[in-house]
Amino acid sequence: MYANCRNYRTIWVDRNDKKIIQIIDQRHLPHKFVIEDIRTVDQIFIAIKDMHVRGAGLIGATAGYGMYLATLEATEALNFDEYLINSAQKLKSARPTAVNLSWAVNKQLKAIVKGETIDEKIEIAFDTANEIANSDALSCKKIGEHGSKIIEEISKNKNGEVVNILTHCNAGWLAFVDYGTALSPVYHAFSKGIKVHVWVDETRPRNQGARLTAWELEQQSIPHTVISDNVGGHLMQHGLVDIVIVGSDRTTYTGDVANKIGTYLKALAAFDNNIPFYVALPSSTIDWEIEDGIKQIPIEQRGEEEVKYIQGLHEGEIKKVLLTPEKSPAINYGFDVTPARLITGLIFERGICKANKKEIFKLFGKFN
């Protein structure tokens, strides 16, 4: 997608030096656009841990390239295989709850082991890393193609008037390798010439909406408006939202969706006002073991300082300010669960289905 009028992915191999991986260091967005060169496994570890990169798809892709860098470093280690195993463990520990992280690392380990020489192992690791990244981008592209048809339909019903889409958090290209999930249908609809406007929930406490989604949309010149998380219900009551599209961090096979905290409140408001509420997601987020999202999905609690303090730009510098009384405690749940009954449909790379076990099983060719 576009950043500073050039086309980027969120992670790529330096075109002049195959041994350098480049990422957008997202900590500085939206205020500064910083590209970081990564040469070592340690740097990959820090980039994931300290959230230079974030988002399910991008964490997986970054870990994939991390394992490729590990093969390069391993050539200088006493024991090539042992070095790889240690690097794998280290990378997995960077964000222990990120499912895509261990998935990508394991995929690399299985692939690399097939190489007979060290050079072959390095080549396999490089190819596998690229494959992980490409397949993430391709999935997101397909989600966009499917989802854009829903937006197109709404546009037709409105005689070509602007379609107002509300989204929560950032499930755009910055969270993946390209396109994103919730925003991919928007990007595809926009490129087909459909008039769209996006209501961007700021998404407290980490403000991924105000910082990242708004920046993404602004860089693609897509009309958008930032709103506080409190506003969506009012907009829906007054006919100012045509569709809600969000992402998913984990989805039960029955259609419950764990996504950024606050998603449930928007789903309630959409339901109360008869507004379609869609979740755009790669199949990898489905948890085939879990039936009841509210009872069974564990919800991560993060530090209270993310609620009590916030950072932003002050006279050209990024500064952190205290928002609450110093002694008041705060609590910080990362996600909530939206029950399937509030969800109009799930937009996967392989197609769209209703949020229930029967339709999900059918789409994935599974039998009950």
Place this chain on the structure above:
Amino acid sequence: MYANCRNYRTIWVDRNDKKIIQIIDQRHLPHKFVIEDIRTVDQIFIAIKDMHVRGAGLIGATAGYGMYLATLEATEALNFDEYLINSAQKLKSARPTAVNLSWAVNKQLKAIVKGETIDEKIEIAFDTANEIANSDALSCKKIGEHGSKIIEEISKNKNGEVVNILTHCNAGWLAFVDYGTALSPVYHAFSKGIKVHVWVDETRPRNQGARLTAWELEQQSIPHTVISDNVGGHLMQHGLVDIVIVGSDRTTYTGDVANKIGTYLKALAAFDNNIPFYVALPSSTIDWEIEDGIKQIPIEQRGEEEVKYIQGLHEGEIKKVLLTPEKSPAINYGFDVTPARLITGLIFERGICKANKKEIFKLFGKFN
């Protein structure tokens, strides 16, 4: 209520000099506790306009004292009555949409006119200002007495375990002369020895919850936890909220409630999880002309800078930081309307009733 371990109202007459009105300058909370001396109508005007004081009840009381100061200043004007009229107009223009403001100013004008001498007029203005403030405090006290019974009942049903109360925005004593509305039941329950804990919605974009409600509760040593506005639904799904109590800015005679933006989303979540949702409010917020809150109550839009920027404490100084891309637009609705069907009950100074026309008319002795 307590501030720095002393008992305060939000506005009072200086005990050493009847010509000085003192207020808590709320712009500095929660980081600094500043008392401001007010000697002139101009200072009252600025205090209301620039929100040194805010909240329906407190704005009314401040305007009442403003008219008393006007009588003092008028003694040095060419024409006493003309000076009063001009001061009244000026005060009313400080926050044109605040209903209590013009109500208090008009009440003063009607009262002052009855005085025969200038000294009598000044005395009447002084007494009327005190009466406005006292009656605001008394209303809030009664709301607390009624509302605390609901909390007491929940406490009994939980065998004395902590009652978890969620509130949105600030409808505490800082918004009135004393006690507040939504928080008054909490203060009364706490003083009866009932175990309570308050979930404080930070209430973006102006953060009245994180700044004022948290500070109030902390000063009374009432257990509380600040949460982002996104969290309430998750807490309710998991049995962590026993009751929601909010305030009201305007209430239709059919029971719809206009309150701080985001209230509607909490009401939806409470309804979805079978949690009682109460509104605590003085009778003066009822609009006897309006039947349909969503269609008929005009919703104030405020400046986008309140969404794009936020202020907080940085190294001992209050600083403002930019949260969004500089070019991204934002929109800022001040209130939303919660339909009566989602409201369990209304807690007035004269008692509690259901949120419907029949019960409201009955409570107020009106006939349909």
